Each structure stands twice: as structure tokens, then as C-alpha cells.
Amino acid sequence: MSTQAFLAYWLGYAEGGPPLEETPEQVTVVALAFAVTAPSPQGDSITLDFLTSKHSEAEMRAGAKALQARGVKVLMSINGTDSWEGHPDGWGNLKPEEFAANVKRIVMDDWGLDGVDLDQEGAAPPGDDFVAVIKALRAALGPDALITTPVFIGPWRDAYLPKVKDDLSMVMTMAYWNDLESAKRLFDQYAALVGPEKMAIGVANSANPGQNTPIDAVPQIAAWNPEGTTKAGVMLWNLNQPSKEETAEWCRMIGDALP
Template sequence: MKKRFCSLVAFALVCTFMNSCTMEVAPDGNPAGKSLTSDADISIQPLSLPAVGQSKVAYYAFDATPSGQGILPLTTFTDNANVVIVFEGTLWELADTVHYNSGWMNNAYYHSKRQVLADIQTLRARGVKVLMNVDDAASWSTATPFTTYNGTAYNATQFASFVNSCVTTVGLDGISLDVEHGATANTNYRNLIAALGAYFGPLSSSPNDKMYTAAVYSGGAPGPNFREVSISQYLNFVMDMAYSTDNFSYWSATLGNSKVMEGYSHQLSNLNTAIANAQWHPNPEKAGIMVFAANVSKSYTDAIFAALTSGGGTPPAGSDITNYGGTLTAQYQTGSPSGEDYTKVIDNSTATKYYTAHAAAWLRFQPTTSNVVVKYTITSGNDVPARDPKNWTLQGSNNGTSWTTLDTQTNQTFASRLLTKTYTFSNSTAYTYYRLNITAVSSGSVMQMSEWELFRN
């Protein structure tokens, strides 16, 4: 996330071995040898997970520039969140303020980590779960993902234990990964994700209170790998960092609705759109709503979270329903080249395409609820114009067997590559299935297309 919202200050953690995370005397006034777990006035009782569909996750970014307000602390930057993620800085510097210091965990309000620690427990006393952001790193793809401040290298199991010790010392409810820092999802990386999953998340020893989430940049490695169940099974949910584009279906197609969190930011997401999407409740239910750098605007954040408790199962008016969960099938679901299968037509990316060695083929989309579709788009592929769809019908159905033709197109051409053409038609019936039935291509016996969108009334 830092790459999107702030300039990273290059720093190197010169680290040392620690058997556990312990507070020591530090310039910010933390008492020697004292951990939060021993404070008589601080409760670290487990807090229950939010109900499915009701996770309201607010990121507190220390370097956020407020919009129309002053700099607010963790305790007042939102009234409606039930999960707060402390972003920037490191978990280990909260647990050991002497030996670790990223330089990020301060702003005009926070001048000491002791303030941060106290406010974390104030939130928890209110029933708000607090997680700490943990950046992944290129080193996670190696056998030694972390090195302590005196140069002791940890393997995946040791690092996971270290993270758990720090979480326990600080009195947190879990961790949230920031997945975007150039790692590769090789065996070492996957082993570390699993090792952390032994302490946090649904497969851990504390599945009902220790949360394990990930904010994922899907535009670069290893982000797309988190669509794999073998990785995301360890997480409570994933959050896509494509804040200006709703990628819900991109994730839910493989992980299911309840594993996917919709994400927004004041910088990149229109408030009205975010509110409309928050009010949308698919069946099965989504995980909830996340607002990044929520301390930029309290009013923006609280309006989105408040909207989550209202609304229904229909996507917002005028929206592309393929972004709101559902099932995509195709006449030819196998036989495509690697990375060019039928699911690519609703991944919101013109960098991908669907390729099938057939001149005629259909695609069918079943949304989570019936919708009145009145417009659709088709985007041509990146090469070979002969493969472009030429003749087709768009059809609707409420049983998947009997079809009503809504629009017919013949002799269509695409003047350029990756060109999106829009087609509108009259329709007042809500259908539970929509089918694009392509009957001919420009020439030859291969069909390809990049994107297919379906817009409701």
C-alpha cells in the first residue's frame, strides 16, 4: 500500500535474536522489562470475530494527510469500525521499542509508541479488534524470511513464532498482511503463510478470535496467487487494493463471497459509489467493507460503514453485475492456452483474454440475484482481428434452459485491438442467467475476446 499512498523511506532493519518480545527502557518512556500483558489495568481478553458480512475494517495510516479535519488518534478516527488495522511501522517495534524503529510510527498526534499501545487497548476495551499490518518482503521467498536486529536469521517456523510472541506482548487480535513487495509465491513463501496460519486465522489454534487477513495488490506478484485456496485457506478474508475498480468477482470466483472484502479509499474511491456497494449484500454474504487510510476523513469512513447495515442483494443501479459475485460458465471450459481461459472475460483486465479454438461458443453468467440488464460491452482481443466475434445474440433465462433473445448483432467489426464496444437494448425483465451466444467470428475457426460486461438498469 505504501507504493500507492506515500513515498517509502529506504531503511534497513539490522536485527538481533529475541526469544520473546519484551518492553525495555526507551526514549519514548516505555518502562524497563514491562510488557502490556502484565499491566493490571489492561484487558487482553479474546474478542469475538465480527459476523459474516459485518466486518468494518479501518486502516489507520500514520502518514495520512487529513481532508477537512485535523489529525485524529486511533480512538476517535472512526465511530463505526469493528476492526482497526495499525498501518506503517512494524509489529516488532511495538513489542521492542529499543531495538526496532522504522521511523514511520509517529505523526502530529503520536510522539511515543506508548501512546499507540495505550490507544490500542482503549479500542479493545470497546470491543474493537486491533490488528497490526505486516509487510511481506522478497525475503519471504527465501529459507530465512526475517533477520533479527543482531543478525540471527529465522526460518518460517521461527519467524511465525516471533510474530505470535509480539502479538501476545502488545495485546493484539492478529495480523494483516500487506502483499505487494516483490516476493514470489514459491514453496518458501507458501510455507511461511501456512506457518503464520498456525497462530492466526480460521485454521489456527484460536480460530474464533485471532484474525489473519491480507490486503493484496492483484496487479503484481505474488498478489494473484492469493486467489488460490491453498494460500487463502489460512486467512479470514482478502482485501483487493484496486480501490478504483470493484474486483469482487475476480476473488469470489475461486474463494467464495465470504472470503472477500470490498476495499475503498478517500483518495481513489467515489463516496457515493462506495456507499452503494456497501449496501449491496450478495448471497452468500461478502466479508464486509475495508477503508484504507480511514483517518484521512472520518465522515467519509463512517458513512461507508453505516451503509453496510442497510441495502439489499441487488448491485447498484447502472453497475456491471459481473463485478458483484456470480458464476461464469462457458461452452468450452478447457483447451485454452495457459492464462487464456474463459474466466478472463470478467477479470476487469484488458491485459488478459479468453481464447478458444472454436468459431462458435457461448458464455453464461449467473449473478447472485436476478437483475434487469439493459446494456453490455464486448472488448476485442490484443491481436489477430480474424478471431473477433462477428455474429451473436445476448439472451436471458430464469431456469438456464429456456432462453429469451434480448439483442442480436451481425457483421460486427472491431476497428482496433482492445476496443470496447457498447450495446444497449430494451428490457424490463429480471433474469437469473445471461448468455452471450457467439455464432461466428470474423474469419477462421478461433474465437477470442478480452472482456464482457453486463450492466443493470
Template sequence: MKIKSNALLLLLALIAFNACRKDLVQDTIPSTSNNARTEAIAAAPRTPYVPKFMAYWLPYAGNDDEMALRDIPSSVNVLALFAGGIHPDTGTAALDIGLAISGPRKDWDKIIDTAHLLQAKGTKVILSLFVNDWTKAPANLDYDAFARAVKKRVLDEWKLDGIDLDIEGSPVDANTYKAVNSLAKYFGPSSGTNALLSAVVYETSGYDVLKNTPGVYDFVSTMDYWSVSSGSNQLTFTSIINTGVPAGQVLFGISAEKNFRSTSTAANVQKCVNWNPTQGTKGGIMVFDLGGDYTQGFPITKVITGKPAASGVTFYQDINYGGTASQALAPGNYTLSQLQAKGVANDWASSVKIPAGRKVIMYQHDNFTGTSWTLTADTPNFTSLSPNANDQVSSVKIQ
């Protein structure tokens, strides 16, 4: 994913760090070419699954983009966990999946457990994977064994819904094509399974991979985020469609990262939602860094879905959720100045909407002092609380 901020450097450093850890996820891949090959899956190809709304969640995101995984709105059809790296180039010909998990997001087991909750609500959860190192694969790598190892880890053990390939910048070659085509035996429409295989591409490298791996993807997303305002989207779509991917399987990529907020305005996003290439109707919309949209109150999501996103704690100026609404507040402790930055003025709130599973503790004074009120569900009228909390809230804890 094209990252126009310091997040890219952090991500690469994290993946490199994971590659040196003893507890790195590994599956041994035979390095000899005389092992038995995997038989082709005896299932007929299926129709590609194309979401109307696909998004990426960044577990390493900082305060500007931080979003709890459980706060993903149900309107997201496919969510990609960003990101991992598959490295088929180790001296032992092993498959390494390095996970860019840090800080409060480092517990991969909890991430997987939460992903399963999202799946139960109807969102498909896939793992985004960098393909940068695939050109370095040893000549005798068993690509079928490589693909089986990915399938074992992602589908059988983690029970996710598939994988997304991040193809950008770095050179690609025949090794890359072999790896993708082998993965297509277990993921994507040509596999005949329900496991998804998607890709997000940037210019020449991405187009080369698409051209040499035809018919294996459920959908492909664009990465030219500046085209949201520049109008160069037709050129990008034409380049992808010329590789053999139909217009109806291409998603328009939009970034919610801090550096792109001046471009990804609600007005520009609406133009992208309405726009279609000359070759036909596009597949849908992809949002990179959904947390960036979340911390701003979901302006992009609201345009895509045509309705407010049901996630985050939202305070309202008047009773019955009337008047001005605050931004969606993620879990955390908010002093008065922090509340004001989210649109909650001092002694201002009169009602609140609270997602299931959240607990909100409101305080009468700044720095969590004075009378407190504990809420676990939507509350339309603060005057009904005991004591009366209307126009009394000055700090908040959200758990």
C-alpha cells in the same frame, strides 16, 4: 496497501530507516533445520470473524489525513495499524518488525496503550505487515520459530488482536506460502485461537498467495480502489473467490486518501455498500486511511454505518446542535482561517459536541486572543456560558 501518493515513498523510507536502528524489535530465529518443531495447536478450527467495517490507521499521515488514534469511532469493528515489515532474511536469521512510526506518532508504547483503550470499547486492533521480503528467506529458516516470534511480539507482548498481511506487487514464492501457513498455526480460524489473520490483496501476487494458503484467513480485502467508480468490482471479487475464499469473507476496499476523494464520494460509496457479487453477499467494507475520512467529516463512515461517526469536535451553527455542522476537528490549534477551512465561520458557532477526554478552549478573537471559554463536554447552547459565547468564537484550541 496500494498507495497512490508520496506516502508510499515515505513509508518505505521509514521502514528502511527502522531496519538500521539498534533498538529495532528483534527476536532470534534458529537458522538450523534440526531444532524441535512446534507441535500443532490442539484446538479445533473456529468460524472466521468477518467485520462489517474494517479500517486502516496511518501513523505517518500528514496534515491532509492526520487523525489521533483515540479518535477512531466505535463503529469500526477491526482497525489495522499500518504498517510494519517482517524481514526473515537477515544474516543472523532474525525476525525484524520495523514500524513506520514518525513525528508525533513515533512513541510505539503510547500507540499500544491507546490501542488497548480501543479494544476495551469493542474494536479489534491488528498490525498490518508487508510480506515483500519473504521471498528472500534463507533456505534453512525455521518457519515455526518464525511464526512463534511473531506471535510472541504481537499477541503476548503487545496484546493486539492479530495481524493483517499486505500482499501486492512484489513477487511471491514457496517461502511466502510457508511463512503464511506457519503463521496460521497461531493466527486465524484454522489456529483455533481468537487471534485474527486477514489479508489485503492486489492482483496476481495476492491471488497466488490466497490459492496456496487456503482456509487460513478470517477475511480478505480488495485493493482496486478505482473500482469504486469504474464498476470493475465483479472481476476483482471473482478472482479472489476463485482462489477458494467465500464471497462472505471478502471486504470491498475503499480509499479515503486525498488522491481518491474524487472517486470515493458518498454516492459512489453508497453504491459499494449496496452492491454484492454474483456469487453471494460480500463480507463488508474496508476503508484505507481512515484519517482521510476523518478530516473531511467522516462522509465515508457515515454511509457505511448509516449514522454520524461519534468522534472529533463538531461545531454547529445553531443551538441544540441545529443548522449546519462543521467538519470533525482533530486535536490542534485553529486560527480563524483554519477554522473557516473546516466549516466554522467567524462569529458563527452556537453549540458544540466534544468527545470524552477532549478539552476545547474557544477564543473571542483570532490568534487565541480576547475572552476565552474552556469546555470539556457537549455544550448545546453558547448563550448559557458566562460570558455569552454565542456567535463569538474566532479561534480554538483542542486538546
């Protein structure tokens, strides 16, 4: 069994797909996508309306418990876009401590999950407001919770990362269309910000049209390690699509190749 992480997204907003508890055995971390930042009677918080739009909360809770019983870590992925009827301005106007307290209450205390994934994909560089949110989440969730985030635009956009590298558990590239050499170059750019041991490389067989990872690059990416050290692992988008059989094959390829 590899010591590297294999994180995969399971989409509560996607029709069909295998149940959460049927996640292939090679996957070590599952992120449930997506909760959305939103105001609430308790203050800045998250809404689960999008996350539970195609699969019920009861189904996801039961699936998460089944995975955790197998030793799989389960995260809730939180999107901060303001286009999904969530919080105005998304990540940009949250009260960090208030938000973190409500995330802890929902994700950790109520659902009993293992942490959060922060889906921050806006084109503009995240500012100190997002840094404050990450630091508040780490303080509220505790040192053992997982906090992950995907990136892809480039270090110029994500120059904030050195400020929170000690608060993040893992950062995953999501330029899924890259072949091995391109994936390595992007990895190295981000590794300079957070360290190679916290960097994972994302692959996909169900991304937007034209953005899937070349299949021959998948085992190469999984097997590759930066010289003299190790990467954090591999991320897969996603577990629901395009079919149970193809997902199982991709998970097997990745699991077999991870060092």
C-alpha cells in the same frame, strides 16, 4: 449493527490525524500500518521503526487498548518490502516458523493485539514461501486470531490463495479507483479463489493521486452483496487523512450502508 466487517488502516507513519482512540464508531477492525519484516537477535522478525516513526509506541498501545475495550479488533499490518530498510528480499527469505514465533511474541503476547494484516504488494506472484509463512502464522497465532491480506493485481498474481483460504480470515481488494461494477468484477474473480464470504472490497478517499474511490460508489459498494450469499465487508484507506471530518463522513456512509 452490520454483521459485516469494516476494516480501516491507521498509519503510524503519517503526520497528525485524529488519535487512534477516536476511530469512528462504525469501524470494527483497525490495522496499524506498517511494521516491516526484519532480522533480529531472535531470528526472522519484524521492526516497528516505520510503524512508530510519526506516532509513539506508547500512544499506539494506549489507543489500541481503548479500541479493544469498545469491542474493536486491532491488528498489526506487516509489510514485506525490501525497500523500507527491513529484511533483505522482504517476504521471500523468511524462516516461517521462526518468523511466526516472533510475530506472536510481539503482536499477540506483548502488544496484546488480535492478529495481523499481511501487506504483500510485490508485482511478482507470491510463491510457496509466502504460503508457508501464512500457514506458520496461523499455527502460531491460533484459530481465533485474525489474519487478513489486501490484493488488487488480479487472480493470476494471487493464484496461491486457494492454498491458504482456510488460514486467512479476510481478503480485501484494494483497487480503490473502481466504481461499483468494476469492484464487483474484481470481487468475483477473487471470490472464486477464497469464497465470497471471505472477500471484502476496499475504498479510499486518501489514496495516491487519481486513485480515490468515486464518492457516489462508496455507499453502493458497502450495500452490495453477491447474489445468494454475502461479502465479508468493506476496507477503508485510511483513518489519518485527509481530515477528521471527511474520515468521519466516509465511515458514516459505509456504516449506514453495510447490510
